[in-house]
Amino acid sequence: MVKDMNLPVVVGVDGSEQSDRAVRYAVREARRRGVGVMLVHAVHETAPMAAMLPLYSVEAFTEVGRRLVEDGTEIAHEVDPQVAVKTSVRAGGRVGVLVELGEHASAIVLGHRSRSLAGRVLTSSTTTGVAARAHCPVISVPDAWSEAEDKGRVVVGVDESDASHDALVLAFHEAARRKAALVVLHAWKLPTAYDDIGYVQVSGEEWMASATEQLDKMLAPFREVHPDVTVEVDLRHEFAGPAMVSATEDADLMVVGRRGHGAPLGIYLGSLARMLIREGACPIEVAPQHGRHEPKAEERHIATADEVSPEA
Numbered sequence: 206m207v208k209d210m211n212l213p214v215v216v217g218v219d220g221s222e223q224s225d226r227a228v229r230y231a232v233r234e235a236r237r238r239g240v241g242v243m244l245v246h247a248v249h250e251t252a253p254m255a256a257m258l259p260l261y262s263v264e265a266f267t268e269v270g271r272r273l274v275e276d277g278t279e280i281a282h283e284v285d286p287q288v289a290v291k292t293s294v295r296a297g298g299r300v301g302v303l304v305e306l307g308e309h310a311s312a313i314v315l316g317h318r319s320r321s322l323a324g325r326v327l328t329s330s331t332t333t334g335v336a337a338r339a340h341c342p343v344i345s346v347p348d349a350w351s352e353a354e355d356k357g358r359v360v361v362g363v364d365e366s367d368a369s370h371d372a373l374v375l376a377f378h379e380a381a382r383r384k385a386a387l388v389v390l391h392a393w394k395l396p397t398a399y400d401d402i403g404y405v406q407v408s409g410e411e412w413m414a415s416a417t418e419q420l421d422k423m424l425a426p427f428r429e430v431h432p433d434v435t436v437e438v439d440l441r442h443e444f445a446g447p448a449m450v451s452a453t454e455d456a457d458l459m460v461v462g463r464r465g466h467g468a469p470l471g472i473y474l475g476s477l478a479r480m481l482i483r484e485g486a487c488p489i490e491v492a493p494q495h496g497r498h499e500p501k502a503e504e505r506h507i508a509t510a511d512e513v514s515p516e517a
Contacts, residue, residue, distance in 0.1 A: 211240075212240060212309060212310050212311035212341075213240050213241045213242055213243045213283075213289075213291065213311065214231045214234050214235040214238065214240060214241075214242045214243070214310065214311055214312050214314060215231075215237065215242075215243045215244065215306050215307060215312070215313045216228055216231035216242060216243070216244055216248070216277075216312075216314040216315070216329065217245055217246070217299060217303055217314075217315050217335075217351060218244050218245065218246050218273050218274055218276075218277040218314070218384055218450075219273065220245065220273045220317065221318070222316075223318045223348070224273075224277070224316050225277075225280055225316075226240075226346055226350060227314050227315055227316035227346050227516070228244065228277045228280045228281055228284075229280065229281075229284050229352060230248045230314055230344070230346045230350065230352075230488065231281075231314040231320070231431070232281050232284040232288050233285075233289060234312060234314060234344065234351075235433075236285060237382050237383065238311055238312075238382070239290060240289075240311055241288060241289030241290060242281060242288060242289070242290055242291070243291045243292070243293060243304065243306065243330050244272050244274045244275050244277040244278060244281070244290065244291070244292045244293070245274070245292075245293045245294075245295070245303060245306055245323070246270040246293075246295075246304040246392030246432045247265050247270075247295055247296075247297055247298060247299040247301075247303070247515050248269075248270045248294060248295065248297075249266070249296075249297075249404055250339060251373065251406055252321045254424075259474050261263070262302060263323065264506075266415045267294055267351075269410050271292075271294055272292035273367075274292035274293070274294060275292070278290050278292060282400045288374060293306070293404055299331045299335075299387050300332075300334035300335050301332055303315075303331070303339070303352060304335055304338045304340075307335070307339040307340055307341045308340055308341075308342075308394075310341050311341060311342075311369070312337070312341055312342045312343070312344055312490075312493075313335055313339055313341060313342070313343045313344070314343075314346060315331060315335060315344070315345055315346070316342045316345075316346050317330070317332045317345045317346065317347050317348075317482060322480040327448065330351045330482070331479075332345045332482055333474055333479055333482055336341050336463065336474055336482065336491040337463065337473040337474035338473065338480065340430075340493055341493060342375060342490050342491065342493065343483045343490070343491045343493075344458075344488050344489070344490045344491075345485075345488060345490075346487055346488050347486065347487070347488070347489075349481065349486045350487065350488055353475075353510065354492050355457060356455060356456060356457050356459055357383075357384075357385045357386060357432050357457065358385055358386050358387075358388055358455060358456045359376055359380040359385050359386070359388070359456065359458045359459075359460065360376075360387075360388040360390055360439075360449075360452045360453070360456040360459045360460070361373060361375075361376035361387065361388070361390065361459070361460040362390050362391075362392075362449045362452075362459070362460075362462075362477065363390070363463050364391065364422070364445070364500075365390050365392075365424070366461075366462065366467075367395045367494075368462025368463055368475070368492070369462055369515065370386055370462075370490065371459050371462045371463075371492040371493065371494055372461055372462035372492045373389075373423070373424070374427075374434055374492070375425055375460050375490065375492040376389075376460040377427045377430070377431045377434055378431075379490065380431070380457060380458060381431050381433065381434050383457065383458075384439060385457060386434075386435040387434050387435065387437070388437045388439050388452070388456070389420065389424060389436060389437070389438050389439065389441045390437075390441070390449060390452050391414075391416060391420060391438075391440055392440075392441040392444065392445040392448035392449065393416070393441075393442065393443075393444055393445070394443055394445075412442070413440055416440050417437065417438065417440065420438055420440075421438075424436060424438075428485065429477065432465050434438070436512075437509070442492065445477055445482050446477055449461075449480075449481060450480065450481060450484045450485060450486075453485040453486045453487045453489070454486045456487045457487060457488075457489055458487060458489075459481060459485055459487055459488070459489050459490070460480045460490045460492060461477060461481055461489065461490070461491055461492070462475075462478075462491075462492050462493065462494070463475060463478055463491050463493065465493060466506065474491070
């Protein structure tokens with residue numbers, strides 16, 4: 206089993222403000238993990254050109270890429286002069302290049318730019334594309350992230366799906382690494398008419414008691430492995446999306462699972478993860494799907510999502 210310390214934090218760079226922010230976050234993340242960082246720029250082999258503009262060679266674009274990773278290296282060393290930095294300029298699409306490098310990374314960090322609704326419809330997101338395919342955790346750093354803030358809270362969203370196991374494995378490990386409290390958030394609400402019927406049959410207190418009992422059973426093996434992590438259960442009778450977005454405002458990190466291979470229409474990233482990447486106020490870490498196993502109390506270390514071989 207490969208440990209985090211042998212795997213760098215990969216960060217995509219393109220010279221934008223979002224990219225610079227991602228580099229700063231990645232250096233801090235690498236320091237927490239005790240690893241180096243790899244700055245990556247993907248050069249498209251072809252580029253659209255207007256009829257009146259001259260053609261540019263791939264070599265010219267590659268040279269621009271080298272300058273961008275050099276600039277990123279300077280930013281990394283401003284944050285931590287001791288951090289080990291490697292750079293890579295590769296030909297190919299951004300998503301494909303980053304997913305490939307993620308095979309040998311402890312995490313991939315990407316800056317995410319807030320877009321208007323029209324922008325979301327008309328453009329695709331590198332972040333969601335990588336998060337949907339990578340075999341290591343992917344961290345999206347929003348515009349709202351501040352280097353100075355440290356709230357001491359990691360939040361993980363859970364439900365009854367298998368993806369919650371992957372998210373919990375990663376979230377407990379992150380909380381332990383950061384020496385932060387872990388907030389386990391579960392929100393549930395049906396559309397209004399159905400929800401009203403449900404609450405006629407089951408009171409809010411009964412639902413809270415039942416959900417608390419189920420969550421306690423789910424969390425018990427993780428608590429045994431990480432007894433030093435303070436766990437707070439946050440149950441909300443709210444729609445999951447708005448509840449989770451709201452929770453990012455008072456957190457250092459939100460961890461969320463994703464759909465596994467075999468999801469309908471090849472969509473491996475769920476709607477909640479996409480919403481959080483778009484609207485979250487703190488960095489969002491998406492856990493990839495891996496083989497299922499229950500943590501044992503005698504384990505001193507839970508294998509993180511980047512330490513377990515992905516499912517076939």
